[in-house]
Every structure is written in structure tokens, then in C-alpha cells.
Amino acid sequence: MAGTKTIVFLLFASFIAIASAGNFYKDFDITWGDGRGKIINNGQLLTLSLDKTSGSGFQSKNEYLFGKIDMQLKLVRGNSAGTVTAYYLSSQGASHDEIDFEFLGNVSGQPYTLHTNVFSQGKGGREQQFRLWFDPTTDFHTYSILWNPQRIIFSVDGTPIREFKNSEYMGIPFPKNQPMRIYSSLWNADDWATQGGRVKTDWSKAPFTASYRNFNANACVWSKGKSSCKSSSVASKINPWFTQEMDSTSQARMKWVQKNYMIYNYCTDRQRFPQGLPKECRVN
Template identity: 50%
Template structure:
């Protein structure tokens, strides 16, 4: 049996660990704590615990984080545009600034009613993208909220949906493949019209009689290293980024369970992979080689 003194000590230790976790993870039910509207504020509705992005013939809209981050785990919940959303794109992504930027994209491509949503992911490194993958989802993303996560560490970038890995972009610098690791990125979300390409290659245009189109975001969680623009370094404990759980050596690779999930997603839901597009890439990109 544990003595009262040991019990108190254990409780105190547990509380300190819990407090440390809270200090490292910023969870915002209030949108304005972490973000601000950076495009068409009259089309963004802030309801405190969630926000609604709207798109009509006048404009779409978007938001961005007040800070930038270098490595971390970013997640939020989204409920996508319902019904006929053809031509619209809802996006959740991270990006640095400038033409030689790094960027990690979730883009949800609108559909005709009854057709599946397509989720396009992309990775830009030093201004070069063209690394698209497209998937269907195993649920209807318009009827309820689902969690979308970007996990970015020294080993890989992982795109997750409800905790299931959708895609992994591994660090293959040993094979002379560029990897995003030097540019701090902001966190962004947007809803916009892209009917020149978004649905069936642009063949299906936006039906504006269904406007306004609405996507809803909530439950923003940022467990990441904040970047200081003043001195060009990460702040505080992030000066030793490897101490974070998402960047420890144990994260160098997927668990057996995650590997099985990723295999299932590729077999059942992958509809396009740039690595297999021999028209665009007669010679496979280096990162596509095993």
C-alpha cells in the first residue's frame, strides 16, 4: 500500500506533468487567441467556439495564425460545405513567406451532390510543389466535424484524418531530396472559388444559386515550436526541439498499427499519386524511389 506521503508526492508529480503539457499545447476554443482574419473579414463569422467561412459571388475568405512555428503538431476540426459544392475549395495549410516558401496543404475539393469529396494534399519545399496526392474519405465530411492534423518533425510530414495517416512525406535528405526544416510557417484556413480546376479538372463550374457556401472550423490545437522573428530562432524550450514528444527518436518511423492504417488508406482511398504519374514525371522524382 502506498503511504500518504508517497501518494501526495505522486499526485504533485502528476499535476506538474499535466501542467507542463498544458503549457506546451495551445488549445483555443476562442478563435481570436491564435488567429486573425486576413482576407474578407465580412465573410468570416466568429462564433467564439467556432468560425464559419463563407463564399459567395463577391468573395471567399481566409484566416491566419498570429505566430509562426518551426515543427510541431497542428490540428483542427472542420465540417465542409454541404450539398453541391462543386468548384469550391476549403483549405487548411501551413506556409512560410516568399517565392521560395515551404508549404503543407490540405485542400478539400468540392463535389456535385452525391459524389465523394476529394482531399488533395501537397508539399512545397523551397518554392517547388507538384507533389499532389488525392484521396476519397471513408465518411461524409459535410454531416459532422472531423479532425485534420499536420504532424511535422525532423523525420517526416504526416497528414492525418481522425488520427489515421492519410499520407507521409519522409525526410530523404540523404538521397538529396529537399525537406522543409528551415522556414517557420504560419497556419492558415480559407474557402475560395477554384472552378477552373477543382472539380473534374474544371469541367464542373460553381453553381452560385447555392451560395453562400459555408465551411465551419473549430477546436484549434497547436503543439508546436513558436518562432521569434526578432532573432530568427525558436522560443524558449523549443531551442531544443528534440525534447518534444512529436520529435523524439521514437518518432523516427511509423508504428505497426499506423503502417497498417496507411496501407489501408492507399489501397482503398488513394485516387491519384504524383509518384505514379509517368506523363508528368517520365523520370520518378527522387523522393518517390524506395
């Protein structure tokens, strides 16, 4: 009987954390935009658009507490100055947790800025920014967040670009107790997004459109106040990402990206932090 119960529990845990190769109708709700967000191609493609009246956005039906989340995006083409395409995980409330990808548009022929940030218990300010080594507007590329109890790894097409480690032993809160939904939005931020707000949105180029496909969540669904993955040795056996670290190859690839494509790192901004860099910068 004990063996049967164990098998049932393993099957249940596996079901909760199963990879969800998604259908947008099943996995997401268009939450704002008055028709500017669309799910098409039998749920295989989602588009968001922005015009002078409004942008648009969506959110996941499920909440997650740890997982590996993948989404393919194709960003706004041409002159995207002033626009921001945000793709992120977030909980709710003043003390929310959040893990951000934000794509800051630019004038035609100039590169996008990929902006990343991590909030824990309402505190953010942990920005790292990158240029991409390809044009993100001509084809779909995969943007991934691996989130487990010890680290958050941001990746682009399988190449890690940033790691944020759990530094609770230093008194730094880490996102591990609040389930988060997946959100995305396309909106106008021409007061700051492009060259500090010096370049404004050219509305003659509207509508601006970003496209999404191939969502995959190999993650723990938060349901009825519980997650099968939280502090579970079973979860780590079923889901390798639950304890995943970067090997030497991944670390070398991340260092290559940061050396060649990072344009801002809060952990080196001594002008911003004249009294001393944030404590987590010693390990992140």
C-alpha cells in the same frame, strides 16, 4: 545554481511548445473576405463563407517551426462543385515551404477530393489525392499535420493517410528552416477544382460555408528568430512528436487508406514523369 537554470530552461521550453487548445480570437486573424469570415461562440467556432463576390480566409497569429497541428473542419454541404476549402501551413516568399490539405468540392451526392501537397524551397508538385471514407459535410472531423525534422505525417481522425520523409541525403530539400503560419481559405476555383473544371459553381446555392473548431497546436512557436525545438534534445524529451515515427499499426492503417481511398499519387504517374519518377518517391 546550475540545477535551477536547467529547471527554468525546461519550463521555458515547455511553455514555448505547450499545447494550445485554442480560442480563435486569441490564435487567429480573419484576413480577408469583408465580413464573410466570422468568429462566434466566444471564440470556439470560426466560419468562412463564399459567395459570387468573394470568398474569405484567416491565418494564425503565431508562426511555428515543427509541431503537431490539429483542426476540426466541417465542409460545405450539398452541391459544393467549384469550391475549394484550403487548410495549410506556409512560409512566405518565392522559396517558401508549404504543407497542404485542400478539399475540392463536388456535385451533391459525390465525394469530396482531399488533395495534399508538400512544398520545399518553392518546389511543390508532390500531390496525393484521396476520397474520404465518410461524409465530411455532416459533422466535424479532425485533420492533423505532424511536422518534425524527419517527416511530415498527414492524418484524418487520427488515421495517417500520407507520410513525406526527409530525403535531404538524396539532395531533396525538406521543410525545416522556415517558420510557417497556419492558413485557411474558402474560394472559387471552378476553372479546375471539380472534374478538371468541367463542373462549375452553382451560385444559386451560395453562400457556401465551412466551419472550424477545436484548434490545437502542440508546436514550437517561432519568436524573435528562435525556436526552442530546433535541433534541441530537450525539445524531443518534452515533446514526443519531435522525434515521432509511425509504428507498425500506423503504417498498416496508412496502407489501408492508400489502397482503398487514394485516387492519385505523383509517385506513380509515369506519364507525367516520362524521364523517371522524382527521387524522393523511392522512400515516400
